[in-house]
Amino acid sequence: MPVTDPVLLKRIPTAPWGDPKKRTIVGYDEYVRSGGYTMLEKALGMTPEAIVTEVKDSVLRGRGGAGFPCGVKWTFLPPPDGGRRYLAVNCDEAEPGTFKDRLLVDFDPHLVLEGIAIACYACRLDTAYFFIRGEYRHQAKVMENALREAYDKGIFGTGGLLGGTSDFAVECYVHRGAGAYICGEETGLLEAIEGKRGWPRIKPPFPAVKGLFGRPTIVNNVETLAAVVPIIEHGADWWKGMGCESSIGGPPSFGPKLMGVSGHVNTPGVFEVDLGIPLRTLVETHCGGMRGGKKFKGAIAGGVSMGILGPDQYDAEMDFDIGRKYEVMGLGTACPTVFDEDTDMVAVARNISRFFKNESCGQCTPCREGAQWMFKLLSRIERGDATTKDLDLLLELAGSMGIMPGTTICGLADGHNWAVRTIVNKYLPEFEARVKPYHVPVSVTVGAS
Amino acid sequence: MAWIVKPSATTQIERRNEPYLTKEMRDGYTADLLPRYETSMGALMPILHDVQHRNGWIPKQAMEEIAAFLGIAPADVLDTASFYEEFHTEPTGKYVVGICQSIACEVCGHKAILDHVRQKLGIEPHETTDDGKFTLLALECLGSCDTAPVALVNDDLHEGLTIEALDAVLDRLPD
Incomplete structure (x- = not known):
């Protein structure tokens, strides 16, 4: 059964169900009028274990990029010991090309807050930090206003959830980032909430055991938490009716997904x-097809770190198997x-490389130094000053940094090298046409002197 | 590039008699921010945002005052403030014009817009005009790729930009 009605975008007009021009911020009153916060009420009538089981049964996979099953993550928490336990909501949507969470926060912030409240109740988390990236200034204000309304109406606060319906009390705060992509990495995000520089931590211990301020912490994406609300409403089986099973025997990709398309498309x-x-x-x-009727040349799979789908992969299925089927890292966000036939792929690679060079946190040497080198090499190739040897060096560098060869703490370097490697491999003739052949001058003396 | 080393050891701190953290601000932080976090340092980023919002940038003297207020080392404050690109540790212009240069904006024509603004203001990215009105920044993804190219002028995001549209925005700003 395909998605016939909007699930997360119920209150946000979106094609084909509504006109995006008619979007307005859904305030508390309007949210409640359209059935809002009734699922929190329903959840409070269930045991926390039943909610976790329901989410686990739905196989809701994390919407932030890694696709880790949300319910399973929740079960990693140790049993409550009387100390504080945290929820960190990841709204550090800084990956170039990604802008899906912004839509939810922009227009339907109470849906996200309801998801936060349910997750906190289910996992016995008493404090939630809504970490929003610094550039989302308008969205941070929208969220602050929504949170104030929610506090006024007793959703959060010391009186207990939903005006005292439950004894369990949750505090929720907005914490603004300040322009660092690395804070989207879960442990980098925790460091930023603690007021430190956003340097990712070595795992284990995982945040569920030892996270924020050394206490058990769950880090979830905005869309994942929003999806918990309809799962409580309709149940896990309904959720599993949407999306698809894996075609290669891997874990399934159930449910609807917000997909944000940018680049050379009409709408x-x-x-x-x-x-x-x-x-x-x-x-x-x-999206109304390619802009200007041009031909499809390639598309970033889901945020630049995931790599690129080549010209022959226009029919790629957008599910969590994409990484294993189409030589990209994964579905990402x-x-x-989307790029049309006129796009210069060398420039695309150089742009992505510059992004990772600028956003490397500087903690691990292979990423900090390698990113600089890769950017310099790609700039040289773009200018036409490079030789074939530079191309080889570029690929060698790309293959030697990241978690996968085991040289860095977090996946930022993997994002960089996957993006560059997939672009170079899938558009190799374009790169080769830009580099000069590499000749080693050799002088040989023949005969006796 | 958050990790570039700043010459903090030889830095001269400009001082003024009047403190940056007024009593009213401290009381506000004590009542509103400190209870939110388990450690006092947790309140550092919201405080830095607040100081920058009031002052336009974060002077070293303010960092020392924040450190004393939170009971942490001034170096810890500098550490955090210098890591995040959005915290300005040098004076900025009255209007900070940040033009997105990431992938969707690049393929949708950010270069023409950036070049135009460079010529119009006569400055390169990360410079401020002599009259102190504008600071130009080339920023990474602003999260509005569907309406590329985009630019952030102080707190306002301008989407679907053309050269004319950005001109109109900049010309409308009062001195």
């Missing part, structure tokens, strides 16, 4: 579709940036 924007939708369908039916 870019965020759409709610089934996981598993072919990229071609997403572009042709939801499912926000593709």
